Amino acid sequence: MIYLTRRERFSAAHRLYNPALSDEENFELYGPCSNPNWHGHNYVLWVTIKGKVNPGTGYVVDLKKLSRLIREEVIDKIDHKNLNVEVDFLKEKYISTENLAMGIWEQLDPHVKALGVELHSVRIQETENNFAEYFGK
Amino acid sequence: MIYLTRRERFSAAHRLYNPALSDEENFELYGPCSNPNWHGHNYVLWVTIKGKVNPGTGYVVDLKKLSRLIREEVIDKIDHKNLNVEVDFLKEKYISTENLAMGIWEQLDPHVKALGVELHSVRIQETENNFAEYFGK
Amino acid sequence: MIYLTRRERFSAAHRLYNPALSDEENFELYGPCSNPNWHGHNYVLWVTIKGKVNPGTGYVVDLKKLSRLIREEVIDKIDHKNLNVEVDFLKEKYISTENLAMGIWEQLDPHVKALGVELHSVRIQETENNFAEYFGK
Amino acid sequence: MIYLTRRERFSAAHRLYNPALSDEENFELYGPCSNPNWHGHNYVLWVTIKGKVNPGTGYVVDLKKLSRLIREEVIDKIDHKNLNVEVDFLKEKYISTENLAMGIWEQLDPHVKALGVELHSVRIQETENNFAEYFGK
Amino acid sequence: MIYLTRRERFSAAHRLYNPALSDEENFELYGPCSNPNWHGHNYVLWVTIKGKVNPGTGYVVDLKKLSRLIREEVIDKIDHKNLNVEVDFLKEKYISTENLAMGIWEQLDPHVKALGVELHSVRIQETENNFAEYFGK
Amino acid sequence: MIYLTRRERFSAAHRLYNPALSDEENFELYGPCSNPNWHGHNYVLWVTIKGKVNPGTGYVVDLKKLSRLIREEVIDKIDHKNLNVEVDFLKEKYISTENLAMGIWEQLDPHVKALGVELHSVRIQETENNFAEYFGK
Numbered sequence: 050m051i052y053l054t055r056r057e058r059f060s061a062a063h064r065l066y067n068p069a070l071s072d073e074e075n076f077e078l079y080g081p082c083s084n085p086n087w088h089g090h091n092y093v094l095w096v097t098i099k100g101k102v103n104p105g106t107g108y109v110v111d112l113k114k115l116s117r118l119i120r121e122e123v124i125d126k127i128d129h130k131n132l133n134v135e136v137d138f139l140k141e142k143y144i145s146t147e148n149l150a151m152g153i154w155e156q157l158d159p160h161v162k163a164l165g166v167e168l169h170s171v172r173i174q175e176t177e178n179n180f181a182e183y184f185g186k
Numbered sequence: 187m188i189y190l191t192r193r194e195r196f197s198a199a200h201r202l203y204n205p206a207l208s209d210e211e212n213f214e215l216y217g218p219c220s221n222p223n224w225h226g227h228n229y230v231l232w233v234t235i236k237g238k239v240n241p242g243t244g245y246v247v248d249l250k251k252l253s254r255l256i257r258e259e260v261i262d263k264i265d266h267k268n269l270n271v272e273v274d275f276l277k278e279k280y281i282s283t284e285n286l287a288m289g290i291w292e293q294l295d296p297h298v299k300a301l302g303v304e305l306h307s308v309r310i311q312e313t314e315n316n317f318a319e320y321f322g323k
Numbered sequence: 324m325i326y327l328t329r330r331e332r333f334s335a336a337h338r339l340y341n342p343a344l345s346d347e348e349n350f351e352l353y354g355p356c357s358n359p360n361w362h363g364h365n366y367v368l369w370v371t372i373k374g375k376v377n378p379g380t381g382y383v384v385d386l387k388k389l390s391r392l393i394r395e396e397v398i399d400k401i402d403h404k405n406l407n408v409e410v411d412f413l414k415e416k417y418i419s420t421e422n423l424a425m426g427i428w429e430q431l432d433p434h435v436k437a438l439g440v441e442l443h444s445v446r447i448q449e450t451e452n453n454f455a456e457y458f459g460k
Numbered sequence: 461m462i463y464l465t466r467r468e469r470f471s472a473a474h475r476l477y478n479p480a481l482s483d484e485e486n487f488e489l490y491g492p493c494s495n496p497n498w499h500g501h502n503y504v505l506w507v508t509i510k511g512k513v514n515p516g517t518g519y520v521v522d523l524k525k526l527s528r529l530i531r532e533e534v535i536d537k538i539d540h541k542n543l544n545v546e547v548d549f550l551k552e553k554y555i556s557t558e559n560l561a562m563g564i565w566e567q568l569d570p571h572v573k574a575l576g577v578e579l580h581s582v583r584i585q586e587t588e589n590n591f592a593e594y595f596g597k
Numbered sequence: 598m599i600y601l602t603r604r605e606r607f608s609a610a611h612r613l614y615n616p617a618l619s620d621e622e623n624f625e626l627y628g629p630c631s632n633p634n635w636h637g638h639n640y641v642l643w644v645t646i647k648g649k650v651n652p653g654t655g656y657v658v659d660l661k662k663l664s665r666l667i668r669e670e671v672i673d674k675i676d677h678k679n680l681n682v683e684v685d686f687l688k689e690k691y692i693s694t695e696n697l698a699m700g701i702w703e704q705l706d707p708h709v710k711a712l713g714v715e716l717h718s719v720r721i722q723e724t725e726n727n728f729a730e731y732f733g734k
Numbered sequence: 735m736i737y738l739t740r741r742e743r744f745s746a747a748h749r750l751y752n753p754a755l756s757d758e759e760n761f762e763l764y765g766p767c768s769n770p771n772w773h774g775h776n777y778v779l780w781v782t783i784k785g786k787v788n789p790g791t792g793y794v795v796d797l798k799k800l801s802r803l804i805r806e807e808v809i810d811k812i813d814h815k816n817l818n819v820e821v822d823f824l825k826e827k828y829i830s831t832e833n834l835a836m837g838i839w840e841q842l843d844p845h846v847k848a849l850g851v852e853l854h855s856v857r858i859q860e861t862e863n864n865f866a867e868y869f870g871k
Contacts, residue, residue, distance in 0.1 A: 284656065
């Protein structure tokens, strides 16, 4: 079993807030991350899949195919977007790094399976000091 | 003459657009950077000052003072903000990396002079592939 | 279950040596790391916790709280310190990266539990080529 | 149990191709990675071992010994080499990052055991976006 | 005057050798870099241009256009190539980092001028420890 | 004219203090950097030389020779050392990053000249946020 990781990047705006709370209450809970005028990040995404090496190619999976898959199913939908208002698979969710990792997992999992390998983890860096990782359960 | 550089970081939302143009025209000009719903970045800022070493301290300038200055005059005003709508010193400007570097220079220059040293350059990284640097002229 | 990681940094002096041995014997065992006049590093620390996402906030834990905890219980006690002579929780220990990771784990574990989540790992980078990681057992 | 990681680097040429196929067929399968005139990379290698801390030294293993081992058994054989034609332990293999990680594992495993510790993983970065990791099974 | 920098990457094989010398003499001169079977690198390229900010766009130049230019005139010709045998603009040259920087400058300069700005520098990283930079004279 | 840069690293202990002042006064002036028990850093050093490309080799200077020179004249004297008490060329100096850059310049300059090229700059990173650079005047 080999683990392969592909790194992709996207830049997006977001805001952390609970719609049931006032701006003041959201500020108390989330601090400047709740700014109603939005802020944003350069997110870094690492997608790790696992599988056996195909003896006919030396590959577990063609990383170019994995990269294209991540771009079509994830990056194209979130890059240069507002994560709170423009992304179908994040609708009705708090846009925390945690929920972003879980949402991206759900986007990718069926498509990675269709490549004949298994999704192992989705890891997101929000700033150089903050990371979330999800293993599907 | 010694050159000292302090790195600081901020995360912000922005949009590139010309208010005289329609969203379609702005998209033609700026691409996804013109998204009316905003996007954002983790910006990295390097401020370089130059001066002579003070023989009584070994310092050109105390980097903690320089850091505090950059935080008070720049970071506190732009971190977790929307650069187009919430930042006085960027008002009426296109929020390109170029203008951001020039705007930050103008913010810092008089305060750096007040420390007894000279501002040499303001450099900004918008993504890991894009940088702008301004030397004051 | 989501894994969240917070990165913090500290700069400290240390020395590797066995007090029962002479300086020559320590040099044989530890090389220049045993320099009796000390040397030092910019250490990088990654603390990973795991837990379930709170549906009311989108957070496993507020990373600002985790960061404050790491600063109060660890960083403030070791940053700009001599790890051999000034740090209570490292007393009587060889100051290897291994023991540093285990010592920091013991410092953090009860406090992380008090946040309602679980400490997963403590990882330390001593130089860009050397790392130690501890998972609590 | 502590996990120790040593990072090493090497620069090498390689080509992905199936000798039973024509250059055109290889290009279809592997793209520009199949260039018959070769291309190359700065590979980064992380070797992770695990073991208990020796109470007499504070070390799981002396990282300088681990580094020397990796240099002698791996780096000296592949650095500034053509991985397809000059490396005994990669002969008859497709030079994918996957096979490189597995080949390096096999080179290191008996020697790491001889140090009294266990090899945990071999991780290779081929470009800043592509990684393979092998855990020995 | 603002300085804008675009980073691009390419992976290539090369060899340092003087065709008038034997392999042994080349090894004496260039060490393992002269390996007749080639080796390779992940090169990083920073292209810096300078110009005035266009008040109608906020841009000195559209970095997407600069990136496309670098890709068409440079990256497409050298990425996943053998720099000694497949690159017209490096023919008859020793493939040192120095000559690579100068060759890329000559490729880019007329096209950058055609964008209405000035090429300021071409900087290449061959390994994380080695860099060459050329300013056109 | 080509500019070549070699990166080297060293780890050392130091302390900022004025011997004419008490520990309390030094703390007021330098903060925790004045800790009488020392602290330390992983310093990164970039040495940039400039010269013309030798048409017979493609090199301005052999970077392996430059690296050896930096190791012999600088790194071997400061790596794993206490910069305040063990380094001849820093004796009687405040061990600020500024003075370190200037001291290293003086160490290297005559030897770089002897290689037939010119020393352009010495740049030191003390932490990921702090840098000093010296150009010889």
